[in-house]
Amino acid sequence: MFKIRFLILFFVSVLFLFVYFSKPSSITKFVYNLEDIKFYIKSVLGADHKPFDDLVVVAIDEKSINRFGRWPWDRKVTADLINRLKEAKVVGLDIVFSEKSNPESDRALFDSIGKNGNVISGFFFRDYATQTVTEEVIDFLEDCSLPRYRVLSESVGIPEFSYIESNIPQILENSLSCAFFNIKPDVDGIYRHYPTVYLFEGMIFPSLALQLVRFYLDREIYLEIDQLGVKKLNIGDITLSENYIRLNFYKDIKTVSAVDILEGGIDPSFFKDRIVIVGITEMGVYDIRPTPVDPLMPGVFLHYVAVSNLLKGDFLRESAIYDITFTVVLLLSVFTVGYIKKLKYRMPLYASVLFIPFLVPSLLFIYKNVWIVTVYPFIFSFLYIIALEIYQFFRVDLQTRELKRAFSKYLSPDVVEQIVKDPESLGLGGEEKEITVLFADIRDFTVITEKLSPHQVAKLLNIYFDSMTKIILENKGLLDKYIGDAIMAVFNAPLTVPDHSDKACKTALDMVKRLDQVNRNLEKQNLPHLKIGIGINTGRAIIGNLGSSLRFEYTAIGDTVNLASRLEGLNRIYGTDIIVSQFTVSKVKSDFLFRKLDRVRVKGKEEAVEIYQLMEKSERNKNIKILYEKALEHYFNTEFSTAQEIFKKLWVEYEDYPSKILLERSEYYIKNPPEEGWEGIYEFKEK
Incomplete structure (x- = not known):
């Protein structure tokens, strides 16, 4: 439970x-x-928090637009506005002047920005080009980038842009510094997060809020970045560890209308030692950003919230x-x-x-x-x-699940599921389809059992069968049956397995590998070690529920099955672990190491078949394969003397038992040449 x-x-x-x-x-x-x-x-709970005291937005609002006309204004007006903010500690412009205006107005703006000495000009990044960025602009921008940062990895996870909408050079030249002011929304188009830094032309630029805080505190930004982005960012006592901060919005934003400043309604001393952000709030200019608290929030307010969050430390963690x-x-x-x-x-x-x-x-x-x-x-x-309660409800059906679990010990999970879904599928009959059949047999089992009691034999087989069966099922095979000490497994039935030949070959290799573990377990039980031989063949066969109305089983029959059984027996002759037919090899898509062994005719079949040894990948086995197949080619071409030399070398240097068998045959054929038209087929008279 x-x-x-x-x-x-x-x-x-x-x-x-x-x-x-x-x-x-x-x-x-x-x-x-x-x-x-x-x-x-x-x-609703009245728990709204207050923004930073010395922070104010100068709003180019509807009242200002009505007085001075649609935006953009004559730059003399903007220059006048900036002049009236000269007592502020720092002024951030949520505005970009990317093109020249008339020279006189431009000069007035340049002079006001330069004389004030407190203006952070704004720019924004784009995903596409809208202007040509000159080397002069790049040089000015470099002065705005962060000089102190530490890279902790080969790649950095900071958002990077390839294009920029920048101020004209004279604006940059006269500004105290500059910063980007574009903000990306979340996936639903709502603005909740505020960026800290972006990457452009190999330089790291701070956001407008970050730059304003930097100059307000007169502290440098220290930055550590890695493959995930910002690992550590310090400005004085402020510490961040993300590419973005989550904004903690305020109910009230301290705002002053630009027209009130320009017409003398607000004394310049009001801004003394404060942070001022100049931006557009008039809806007709379309600088509107939907947020969780206001679907029509002006973009400049996001900078306000970010600056206040940073200085008060009340951004959302x-x-x-x-x-x-x-x-x-x-x-x-x-x-x-x-x-x-x-x-x-x-x-x-x-x-x-x-x-x-x-x-x-x-x-x-x-x-x-x-x-x-x-x-x-x-x-x-x-x-x-819900899941727990469903489990509680169906727990009363424990008997059915126990039955299913019992079936799973003998059949693959796929077959069990098919039986559970459609019990009538257990009826008699079968279908013809291509399958891969695997036979595995314990070597010298009769000799082994003569020295053991029946109880020990049963114990040995249970340990062996349990381990090998798990491998078959793991590789989507069907455990067809146990035949004494032998195992028959089928792949691609009852459900289709596209790479069934590959699965069978992998199963065979896994079984041989797992045998070491099985033998260690047997040794602990004072039982003898085992060796196995495996035969694999692919072809069409009848597969299904075969038998009588009183007793039947899900199995496969046909020449394909018989040949797999014969190939398993040939391992005794060649001293190998796994022998695979040419039909299986031709279907395999994975990169297994096959060594062509021989061309044989097994008992009960008229047609010859080329057989292969499935080997573990190693340099030693690759060398053996190359030499052996070279010798085998000479052997098939009746060049027995040349074949004899190579087979002898393989036997002497590698103790390769198949080479010993073919060496003896080569020596025999040197003395007793085969008949004209001999095709290299060796016929086995016994199973």
Whole structure:
């Protein structure tokens, strides 16, 4: 019972982690929309926090547009506005002047920016080219990039852009510094995150908010980056560890209309030692950004929120560790509640557990500025509850599942599923299809059993069969039957396995490898070691439920099966472990190491077949294969003396037993040449 519950927990946890980290677009949009409700809850509770005091937006709003005309204004007006902000500690422009205007107006703007000495000009990156960036502009931009950063990996995970919409050189030249102001929305088009740094032309540029904070505090930015992006970013006491910060929005934004400043309604001393961000809020200019708290928020307000969040330290701290830990704790809570036997006691506790994802993250958000996702813990806890209750319901059907488990010991899982879904499939009859058949037999089993008691023989076979059968089933094979000490397995039945020949060959190699482990187990039981031979053949056969109405079994019959059995027996002759027919080799797609062994005619078949040894990949075996197949070619061409020399070398240097067999044959044919037209076929008279 514990095992099943734990497996369900494991599956739900894996599913959660997959969805969480893969972030399917549709699910992510759904999650974002639900999570945004927290801001509404915060507002309803009256828990709104206050922005940084010395921060203000100078808004080019509807009132200003009505007074001075549509944007862009004559740059003399903009210059006048900037002149009136000279007492501010730093001024950020959420505006770009990418083209020249009339010379007199431009000169007025250049002079105002230069004389103030406190202006951070803005620019933005693009995914496509809109202007030609000169070397002069690049040089000015370089002065705005971060000089102090440390790269901890060969590649860096910072968003990179290839194109830029920059200010004209004179603006850059007269500015205190510059920074980018474009922000990317989340997958649903809503703006929740604010970037820290972007990469352009091998240089790392800070965002407008970051640059404003830097100059307000008169502190340099220290940056460490790795393949995931920002690992560590410091400005004074402010520390970040992500490419973005999650914005913690304010109910009120401190705003001053540009027209009030220009017409003398606001004294310049109001801005003394403050951070000022100049931007457009008039809706007709279309600098509108939908956010969780306002579908029509002006873009300049995002910079305001980011600056305030950084200076107050109240940006939202989100982390995969927070989300995963919280979800796992809830799932473990459900796991514990599931052990309560009576449903009437379980249900209230389940409801309590499901309420926690709404309560705890909301409290942490409001009072600790910690952002923990609510939707995932709720959904996957609910999913786990459903799964546990379904398990409880069907647990009464234990007898049926025990029966299924018993069948699984003898048949492949695919066959069992087919039987469960369609019991009538156990009726008589069969179908003809291409299959690959594998026979495995224990060498000298009769000699081994003569020294053992019946109990020891049964114990030995159980250990051997258990290990080998698992390998067959793991490789999508059907355990057809045990025949004494032999195993017959079929691949590509009853369900289609496209690479069935490959599966059979892999099974054979795995069986030979696993035999070492089996022998160690046998040794611990004071039982003798085993050696096996395996034969594999591919072809068409009758496969299905064959027998009488009183007794039948799912099996395969035909020449394909018989040849596989004969090939298994040939291992005794050649001293090999695995012999494969030419028909199987021709179907194999994987890169196995096959050594052509011989051309033979087995008992019961008129047609000859070329046989191959399936070998473990090694340099030694590759060398043996090359030399042996070269010798075999001479042998087939009746060049027995040349073949004899190579086979002898293989036998002496490598103790290769197939070479010994072909060496003896070559020596025989040197003395007793075969008849004219001999095709290199060796006929076996016995099984």
